[in-house]
Amino acid sequence: MNRNLLLILGIIALTGCRSNKDLQLWYDSPAGIWEATLPLGNGRLGMMPNGHPSEENIVLNEITLWSGSEQDATNPTASEYLPQIRQLLLEGRNDLAQELMYEHFVCGGLGSGYGSGADIPFGCYQVLGNLHLDFAGTEYKEGSYQRSLNLRKALARTEFEDHSREYFTSFAHDVGIIRIKSKKKTHIVIHMDRPERFTTAVENERLVMRGTMTSGVEGVQGIPYVAKVAVRSKKGNVVFAGDSIVLDGMKKATLILSAATGYFSDDPEKHCDTLLQNALDKRYKRLRKDHIRAYRRLFDRVSLQLGPVNDLPDIPTDERLSASGTKDDPGLDALYYQYGRYLLISSTRPGQLPPNLQGLWANTVQTPWNGDYHLNINLQMSHWLAEPGNLAELHTPLIDFTRALVPSGATTARSFYGAEGWTAHVICNPWHFTAPGEYPSWGATNTGGAWLCQHLWTHYMYNPNEKYLKEVYPVMKGASEFFLSSMIREPSHGWLVTAPTTSPENAFYMPDGKTVVSVCMGSTMDNQLVRELFTNTSLAAVILGIDSVFCEQLQEAVQDLPPHRISPEGYLQEWLEDYRETDPHHRHVSHLYGLHPGVQITPSATPELARACEKTLERRGDGGTGWSRAWKINFWARLHNGERAYKLLKNLLSPESTYPNLFCAHPPFQIDGNFGGASGIGEMLLQSHEGFINLLPAIPGAWPGGFFQGMKVQGNAEISCWWKKSTVRKVVLNAPEGGTFTIAANGEQTTVTLSPGEKIRLRFPLKKKKAEQE
Numbered sequence: 110m111n112r113n114l115l116l117i118l119g120i121i122a123l124t125g126c127r128s129n130k131d132l133q134l135w136y137d138s139p140a141g142i143w144e145a146t147l148p149l150g151n152g153r154l155g156m157m158p159n160g161h162p163s164e165e166n167i168v169l170n171e172i173t174l175w176s177g178s179e180q181d182a183t184n185p186t187a188s189e190y191l192p193q194i195r196q197l198l199l200e201g202r203n204d205l206a207q208e209l210m211y212e213h214f215v216c217g218g219l220g221s222g223y224g225s226g227a228d229i230p231f232g233c234y235q236v237l238g239n240l241h242l243d244f245a246g247t248e249y250k251e252g253s254y255q256r257s258l259n260l261r262k263a264l265a266r267t268e269f270e271d272h273s274r275e276y277f278t279s280f281a282h283d284v285g286i287i288r289i290k291s292k293k294k295t296h297i298v299i300h301m302d303r304p305e306r307f308t309t310a311v312e313n314e315r316l317v318m319r320g321t322m323t324s325g326v327e328g329v330q331g332i333p334y335v336a337k338v339a340v341r342s343k344k345g346n347v348v349f350a351g352d353s354i355v356l357d358g359m360k361k362a363t364l365i366l367s368a369a370t371g372y373f374s375d376d377p378e379k380h381c382d383t384l385l386q387n388a389l390d391k392r393y394k395r396l397r398k399d400h401i402r403a404y405r406r407l408f409d410r411v412s413l414q415l416g417p418v419n420d421l422p423d424i425p426t427d428e429r430l431s432a433s434g435t436k437d438d439p440g441l442d443a444l445y446y447q448y449g450r451y452l453l454i455s456s457t458r459p460g461q462l463p464p465n466l467q468g469l470w471a472n473t474v475q476t477p478w479n480g481d482y483h484l485n486i487n488l489q490m491s492h493w494l495a496e497p498g499n500l501a502e503l504h505t506p507l508i509d510f511t512r513a514l515v516p517s518g519a520t521t522a523r524s525f526y527g528a529e530g531w532t533a534h535v536i537c538n539p540w541h542f543t544a545p546g547e548y549p550s551w552g553a554t555n556t557g558g559a560w561l562c563q564h565l566w567t568h569y570m571y572n573p574n575e576k577y578l579k580e581v582y583p584v585m586k587g588a589s590e591f592f593l594s595s596m597i598r599e600p601s602h603g604w605l606v607t608a609p610t611t612s613p614e615n616a617f618y619m620p621d622g623k624t625v626v627s628v629c630m631g632s633t634m635d636n637q638l639v640r641e642l643f644t645n646t647s648l649a650a651v652i653l654g655i656d657s658v659f660c661e662q663l664q665e666a667v668q669d670l671p672p673h674r675i676s677p678e679g680y681l682q683e684w685l686e687d688y689r690e691t692d693p694h695h696r697h698v699s700h701l702y703g704l705h706p707g708v709q710i711t712p713s714a715t716p717e718l719a720r721a722c723e724k725t726l727e728r729r730g731d732g733g734t735g736w737s738r739a740w741k742i743n744f745w746a747r748l749h750n751g752e753r754a755y756k757l758l759k760n761l762l763s764p765e766s767t768y769p770n771l772f773c774a775h776p777p778f779q780i781d782g783n784f785g786g787a788s789g790i791g792e793m794l795l796q797s798h799e800g801f802i803n804l805l806p807a808i809p810g811a812w813p814g815g816f817f818q819g820m821k822v823q824g825n826a827e828i829s830c831w832w833k834k835s836t837v838r839k840v841v842l843n844a845p846e847g848g849t850f851t852i853a854a855n856g857e858q859t860t861v862t863l864s865p866g867e868k869i870r871l872r873f874p875l876k877k878k879k880a881e882q883e
Contacts, residue, residue, distance in 0.1 A: 131418045131440060132447055134426045134771060135257035136160075139267075143168065143472045144768035144778055145427070147258040147265045149285075151278040151404075152458025152503075154368060155469040156240075156285045158276050160256035160267040162249050165242035167276070167287070168472045169301075172462050173372035174334055175539050177232015178324035182216040182544035183524040190214060191526065195608050198630045199600055204619055207628040210549040210609060214525070220547030221536045226479045230325035232538055234480030236471050237368060238303035238318055238336060242287075245296040247272065260444075260451045263404045264397075278455075281399035284388045285366035288397075289359070294345070297356040299364070301338060304474045311349040315339050315385070335381050336368040339389055363393050372539065373461075407454050410499040410827075412818040413446055415439035415811075427769040434763055437811040442790060445762060448771055449787025450498050452780060453491075462539055463507040464491050468780035477777050482510075482537040484557030485613040486697070490736060490781040492564055493706060493743070493788035496571040497795065499821045504568050511561040512584055517541040518558055522591045526555075530590030533557035535613070550627040551614045555607060558588045559638040563706070566645040570823045573846075578649055585646040586656070589663060592639050596666075599631060599685065604671040606631025606685070607639065613699045617688035631685045633700035636671045637707055643667045673703065673710070673718050680724040694730045696737035698744070701725060705743045708798045712749055719748060731757055735766040735773040735782035742789025746807040747796070754793050755809035761786050795830070797822035801851035801858070804830050804837050824848050826863075840871040 140146040140159040146168065149156045155170030190213040197206035219229045227233035249269035256267040265276040271292035278285045289297070299316060301309055307320040316338040322331035338354065340347050345359035356362055367385035369377035388396060416439030422429050433441050456468035465480045466487060482488045488507070495504040518531030521543040526532075532555050533543040546552020565581040596605040608630035616627045643663040650660040674682040683690065683700040703709035704722050712719040726744055733741070738761040745754035761767065761782065766774050773782025793807040794817055802822050818829040818841075826844040830837055837854035844850070847865040851858060857875050 131421055132260040132444060133257055134260075134444075134448070135255055136425045136427060136769070137252075137254055139254070139256065140770075142769070144772050144774075145770050147256065147770060148452065148455065148468075148470050148772075149258075149263065149265055149276060149278045150455030150469040151280045151283060152454070152456065152469075153461050154278050154283065154285055154366075155455070156276060156278055156366070157470055157472070158256075158265060158267065158274070158287075160274075162254070162267075162269060162272070163244045163247040165244070165267075165274070167240040167242070168470070169237040169240055169285070169336065169366070169368065170469050170471060171237045171334065171368050171370055172457070172469050173370045173539065174235055174237050174322070174332070175232045175372065176227050176235060176322040176325065176331055177230050177538065177540055178326055178329055178331065179540045180218055180230035180326070180542070182218055182220070182542060183520065184213070184215060184217045184544070186213045187215075187525045187545075188527050195597055195630075198608050198628070199597075201620075203626045203628055204624050206609060207549060207626050210553060210628055214545060214609065215547050215549060215552065216542075216544035220544075220552070221479055221481065223547065224478045225475055226325075226481075227475045228323055228325060230540070231479065231481075231536075231542060232322075232325060232540060233474070234465050234467070234471055234476050235322070235474050236303060237334065238301055238307065240338065240366065241298075241300050241302070242289075243298040245298075247295070260447055261405070261408070262401045263408070263451070263455065264401075275397075277397070277400055279388070279396060279400040280403035282388045282391070282396060283384050285368075286388075286393075286396055286400075287364040287366070288393055289362045289364070291360050294358045294360055295356070297359060297362070299338065299340075299354040299356070300352055301336065309352040311351065311354070314349055316349070316352075316354050332371045333377055334368070334370040335378050336366065337381055337385055339365050339367075339385055341365065341389060341393070365389060404454070407500060407503075408447075408450065410819045411447075411450065412816070413443045414817075415443040415815040416813075426771065430762060430767060430769070430771070431764055433759065437759075439812050439815070441762065442758065442812070443815075445771065446787045446790040449494055449783050450500065452783055453494055453498070453500060453503055456780070457503055457506045459502050459505050461506055463488065463510050464780060466779050466781070470780075477779075479538070483535060484533055484537055484560060485535050485551075485554055485699070486740070487736065487779065487781045488537070489560055489564065489706070490740065490785040490788070492784070494784050494791065496567060497791050497797075497821050498787070499819050499827065501568065501572055501821070504564065507561070507564055508568060508581065511558075511565060512581070514541050514543055514558065514561070515584055515587060518543040519587070522595070526591075526595045528591050528595035530587040530592075530594065531558060532588065532591045532595075533561065549609070549611075550616065551611065553609050553611050553628055554613055554632075554635070555610060556635050556638045558591070559642045562588045562642055562645070563638070566649070567706075569649075571821055572825050575653065579653055582646075582649050582653060582655075585642070585649060586659070589642055589646045592642070593662065593666060596639070597630070598669075599671075602671070603669070604631065605666060605669045606671060607635040610635050612683050613697045615683065615695045615697055615699070616691045617684060618691060622689075625691055629684050631671050633673070633681065633683050634702045637700075637703040637709055640667055640670050640709065641707055673721075675717070675721045678724070679721060680728055681718065681721040693728050694732060696733040698725065698729055698737070698740060701744055705740075705747045705792070711747070711799055713799065723748060723750075731760055734775045734779075735761060736775065736779055736785055738766055739773070739782045739785030739789060742786060743792050746789055746792035749806050751793055751807035751809040754789060754807050755811055758786065758789065791820065795820050795822065795828065797824075801853055802828060802842075804840065804852065804854040805832060805835070808832070808835050810835070822850070824850060826850060830854075837873045839873070841868065842871070843868045
């Protein structure tokens with residue numbers, strides 16, 4: 110028999126036939142909590158139905174529905190006291206420096222309101238509203254109920270007895286759709302509300318909810334918003350009265366939801382009406398077909414299978430989640446990866462805001478931590494999946510957001526530090542808040558802008574394009590200028606360091622062993638971020654053939670940055686001095702930024718530092734918040750330890766860290782853990798940050814066979830890989846714009862050069878078969 114045919118048959122035997130539920134979340138009862146409802150979104154508009162038979166509640170969201178407004182957060186006394194704060198740090202009197210910062214080196218105004226900013230200028234991301242569907246006399250028998258979310262089609266369904274509902278937020282027509290079908294005539298009352306600042310009425314055969322968010326500033330109007338619901342039906346009676354729509358004698362009806370705010374639109378009412386009417390002009394089948402086609406253009410780029418699909422447990426997702434703690438479930442792992450991609454596709458799109466701490470979804474007025482943009486890992490973690498997950502265009506909202514921060518960041522740099530360029534600290538919002546937070550213990554870190562610039566560079570590395578690089582270079586240069594003009598030299602070695610700063614949200618004991626402080630100079634994460642920023646900016650300048658003198662300044666400054674330091678106990682130091690941290694198991698592991706997502710530490714290039722990272726992770730432990738566990742998956746994957754990475758994945762996929770609908774639990778819900786966990790799965794299978802394509806660098810024993818198709822590597826190439834018995838058997842590489850790529854697998858390595866549009870197939874072991882090129 111032909112060898113190729115044998116290989117194909119072997120792969121078929123390994124993977125089995127596709128199951129209808131391999132990419133589906135499903136449950137046998139209605140959602141009892143919000144974190145069990147099923148998230149739908151098209152990058153702007155969100156819905157979360159609870160699937161209750163008689164009292165359906167659908168939570169509504171719109172990505173720009175924020176309270177608050179732009180504010181002047183400068184502090185006139187900050188720059189005046191900065192020299193004194195720095196002098197105290199240079200003298201090792203961090204506690205006194207921190208006290209002075211609490212008095213003088215914080216943002217002007219109320220900052221984030223200590224995470225409760227709904228009614229102040231900082232603002233808060235808020236629920237748009239609740240769409241209530243009350244069904245008279247609707248019941249179901251035990252065993253007849255199912256609700257589900259199909260990731261292949263971005264469709265949710267509720268089914269019981271002779272009744273069904275289908276929901277989606279259209280990627281093609283930008284509206285929400287609810288399709289109701291029943292074999293019996295049904296009486297339905299529809300109304301819409303939210304906790305505050307709204308009115309509802311019936312106008313022109315539409316159910317309408319309007320309101321205006323608070324700006325937090327007296328005399329300044331906040332964002333206006335509007336949501337409208339229309340009904341399409343052929344039989345039965347539709348009555349519009351008061352603040353409700355009543356459907357009577359109905360067997361089939363389609364509800365269409367449209368919403369808009371004044372954040373991007375000058376006329377949200379008109380925008381809302383246009384979208385609604387366009388959808389009303391189309392039949393349901395057309396709306397559904399258009400939606401699925403538009404969605405799948407993104408989702409279908411990547412396929413992943415981590416074991417035989419015919420072995421998938423046929424139990425509800427929440428039960429499957431609980432069972433995975435005692436038995437490996439590779440199918441759940443693959444589902445979780447694709448769920449991460451689904452959530453990213455659903456929570457952002459070009460021209461909109463990036464996903465916030467909860468992505469697109471919120472069910473309250475005061476969302477935890479304002480649902481804001483935390484720049485000391487959370488916003489960045491939410492985008493680790495974008496490039497390797499073949500969703501590069503979903504990186505662009507963050508890139509646009511970063512560029513929009515520059516004017517505010519320049520004001521912050523000048524007013525707080527007397528520095529050039531621009532900077533951002535820890536907390537941020539759509540109003541471009543860049544000042545230090547109200548608590549220096551967490552709000553003093555000033556490398557938020559530097560970390561954002563890493564994403565500008567990463568996007569270029571995956572999609573080399575000089576036109577794009579020329580557009581973002583001024584942003585990178587401005588961030589570099591800030592540090593060049595604001596860093597000081599510490600006294601022991603003359604190194605250039607940030608001051609004042611922190612290692613995000615962590616604290617340490619002063620030499621007396623009793624005094625606890627957070628403020629320091631030159632934290633390890635800061636050093637790594639600045640080193641990476643200077644290096645990437647100078648590389649960009651070289652590529653563009655500009656700024657040679659500035660480029661030399663950056664390269665010289667890199668030589669003066671503090672090196673990584675290993676403690677006598679063998680772990681990587683978090684601070685310039687080997688301070689004893691107050692919490693050895695702290696959720697942040699910021700000093701390992703250079704391992705991931707940075708590229709400064711690798712097992713091959715810096716083995717001693719890699720071992721120090723292992724020691725650090727052992728000290729930190731495998732616990733932590735949901736997103737912290739997710740980050741640790743990525744760390745262990747970069748260390749090529751698949752079993753430890755998989756242990757962290759199982760810790761993440763536990764009821765302690767994951768809600769019934771697979772939302773990540775901080776707790777409460779934070780979506781960065783979903784994206785970070787999915788990124789970690791990708792890192793276990795594929796890495797390209799070292800300048801070559803590394804296949805299965807951290808494959809665990811739980812995934813002995815499987816395949817992925819369509820993942821991306823740096824240099825703008827798509828790669829697919831099939832493996833059996835943890836050994837790569839077949840690889841397909843496609844480079845739309847050509848290029849030279851080195852591929853490593855099974856201890857073998859080969860380099861191939863592709864012309865634009867060329868595809869290459871490799872069989873492993875390489876010595877048995879030459880590459881086939883098309």
